[in-house]
Amino acid sequence: xxTYQDLIAIGxxxxxxxxxxxxxILEHKGTALYKTAWVADQYNRHKNVTIxxxxxxxxxxxxKAIPDIWSANFKMACRHFHRFIVQEAQxxxxxxxxxxxxxxxxxxxxxxxxxxxxxxxxxxxxxxxxVSFGFFNLDHLEVFSxxxxxxxxxxxxGSMRAGIRFWQVDADKPLRATLYEEDGYTDxxxxxxxxxxxxxxxxYKLKIVSNAADGERIYDAENYPSFPIVPLWGNxxxxxxxxxxREQIDCYDLIKSGFANTxxxxxxxxxxxxxxxxxxxxxxxxxxxxxxxxxATTTDDMATAQSHTQDxxxxxxxxxxxxxxxxxYRDAMxxxxxxxxxxxxxxxxxxxxxxxLNSKAxxxxxxxxxxxxxxxxxxxxxxxxxxxxxxLVNASxxxxxxxQGAQFLPTDYVVTKILxxxxxxxxxxxxxxxxxxxxxxRMPEGxx
Numbered sequence: 339x340x341t342y343q344d345l346i347a348i349g350x351x352x353x354x355x356x357x358x359x360x361x362x363i364l365e366h367k368g369t370a371l372y373k374t375a376w377v378a379d380q381y382n383r384h385k386n387v388t389i390x391x392x393x394x395x396x397x398x399x400x401x402k403a404i405p406d407i408w409s410a411n412f413k414m415a416c417r418h419f420h421r422f423i424v425q426e427a428q429x430x431x432x433x434x435x436x437x438x439x440x441x442x443x444x445x446x447x448x449x450x451x452x453x454x455x456x457x458x459x460x461x462x463x464x465x466x467x468x469v470s471f472g473f474f475n476l477d478h479l480e481v482f483s484x485x486x487x488x489x490x491x492x493x494x495x496g497s498m499r500a501g502i503r504f505w506q507v508d509a510d511k512p513l514r515a516t517l518y519e520e521d522g523y524t525d526x527x528x529x530x531x532x533x534x535x536x537x538x539x540x541x542y543k544l545k546i547v548s549n550a551a552d553g554e555r556i557y558d559a560e561n562y563p564s565f566p567i568v569p570l571w572g573n574x575x576x577x578x579x580x581x582x583x584r585e586q587i588d589c590y591d592l593i594k595s596g597f598a599n600t601x602x603x604x605x606x607x608x609x610x611x612x613x614x615x616x617x618x619x620x621x622x623x624x625x626x627x628x629x630x631x632x633x634a635t636t637t638d639d640m641a642t643a644q645s646h647t648q649d650x651x652x653x654x655x656x657x658x659x660x661x662x663x664x665x666x667y668r669d670a671m672x673x674x675x676x677x678x679x680x681x682x683x684x685x686x687x688x689x690x691x692x693x694x695l696n697s698k699a700x701x702x703x704x705x706x707x708x709x710x711x712x713x714x715x716x717x718x719x720x721x722x723x724x725x726x727x728x729x730l731v732n733a734s735x736x737x738x739x740x741x742q743g744a745q746f747l748p749t750d751y752v753v754t755k756i757l758x759x760x761x762x763x764x765x766x767x768x769x770x771x772x773x774x775x776x777x778x779x780r781m782p783e784g785x786x
Contacts, residue, residue: 340365342490342499345519356526356533359515363504366488371577375467375484378580381587382423382466386415388588389595412598415591418663419580422670427461429673430699430706433726442721446713447478456481461706464572465579471501472709473518473567474716476543482567489569501567520565542566562716570709574701583670590662597655612642671698699727749773 340362348354366372380387390413434454437443446453456472456479463470467484474480482503490500504515512529514536525537543560572579667674671694678691703725710723744752753773754766 339369340488340490342492345490345500352535355517355524356535359502359517359526360513360528360533362488362490362502363513363515366502371468372484374578374580377584378419378466378468378578379485381415381419381580381584384415384417384420386413386588386591388584389413389415389591412595413591414595414598416587416594418587418590418666418670419583422583422672423462423465423579425672426465426695426698426702427458429695429728430703430725431458431461432728435710436724436726437721439721442714442719445477445717445719453479457706457710460570460709461572461702464570464705465702467572468576468578469569469571471567471569472713474562474713475566479713487567497565498567498569499565501565518565518567521561564712564716566716568709568712568716571705572702573705579670583666586662586666586669590659590666593655593659593662597652597659668694671695696727 340358345358348358377387431454435443435457443453447456460470460472460479460481463481463483469484471482471484471487471489472479473482482501486503486505488502488504489498490502491497492499500517500519502515502517504513506513512527515526515528517524517526519539522539522541524535524539527534527536541561543562575581664674666672673692673695678688707723714721740752740755750770753770757766757769
């Protein structure tokens with residue numbers, strides 16, 4: 339693993355720097371963190387790499403193993419992992435970030451929701467890969483995933499002081515890389531066996547003037563007070579959320595796929611023919627083919643044919659699948675809405691069902707707040723983020739409780755709270771103003 343000190347040690351020689359950048363990329367792809375992130379990314383895309391590589395095996399009478407290419411071999415991947423990731427990220431960030439100052443959102447993005455969108459992408463990558471990286475590029479946030487970015491940490495304090503973003507469309511296509519440092523960034527390219535600098539080092543903030551005679555010209559440049567790329571960790575353990583869940587997901591998928599294989603194989607009708615010892619394999623094949631095509635056949639006077647089917651065992655498999663499903667939700671600290679979907683569920687029961695997800699989101703919120711704090715420092719903004727979590731509620735019970743206490747509360751407060759429960763909190767001011775206007779209209783003349 340290369341560090342920031344390794345980069346400093348090679349100096350400013352560009353050939354050595356290019357060799358260093360390429361070596362960093364190769365070593366990064368070999369790290370345990372990268373390999374786990376790649377596997378997690380596949381599961382998040384509903385591609386279970388374990389069952390994809392699984393091959394059913396048959397053994398001959400001599401004990402030789404051969405691939406079973408004849409029987410059913412379904413490979414069904416569940417979507418548990420993707421569901422857990424989306425649920426946690428949207429639960430915490432689904433309503434966006436609330437700022438103390440309205441102008442903050444404009445300073446962090448090109449429009450009102452630009453920062454919220456990029457933060458959501460960064461958060462999901464962090465949960466899947468273990469960490470993701472946010473690059474504050476002048477006036478907006480860009481996101482790099484661990485699968486395309488090599489962090490270079492300081493050996494002395496553990497902070498990230500440099501990094502390399504890389505991308506390559508295919509193995510026979512050019513490799514591109516950008517080395518980000520505190521004093522600027524440099525672009526490199528490897529193509530057709532050659533390596534060269536695509537763009538020499540430049541500062542992050544360029545001031546450009548243009549005119550008809552000279553075109554564009556850089557007249558000033560500056561950098562950020564610190565390294566402008568900030569890591570966002572997905573949890574306090576600094577590891578992918580797939581850790582600890584992969585084995586259970588594999589078990590679930592293998593059992594479910596095996597169940598489908600058994601059902602498929604059990605649906606086959608097989609025949610026994612008595613008093614037909616003279617029939618060889620070819621004759622039997624012709625008999626089965628005739629039954630499949632015209633569904634009728636004739637036999638000799640002494641021969642009889644009888645069909646058989648078999649029922650697939652399912653009770654134990656269904657029980658295990660249900661158990662694995664419950665365990666996955668429990669270990670992922672996720673909310674299974676099926677547990678609160680039926681019957682008259684009270685607000686207390688809903689709150690209790692959300693408690694594991696709340697605890698997990700609390701841990702993630704610490705990471706996000708620290709991440710946003712560093713981004714705000716780079717942008718030169720003094721503000722504090724808050725989040726509104728998306729929760730299912732028993733609206734009728736909550737509204738009833740508000741109404742019961744209405745006589746002790748201001749009318750404006752009661753109206754606002756009821757509208758928030760109904761999802762119309764943004765209309766509270768207009769409705770309160772309308773109520774006040776109606777109250778004035780009902781007053782007798784001279785009592786205003």
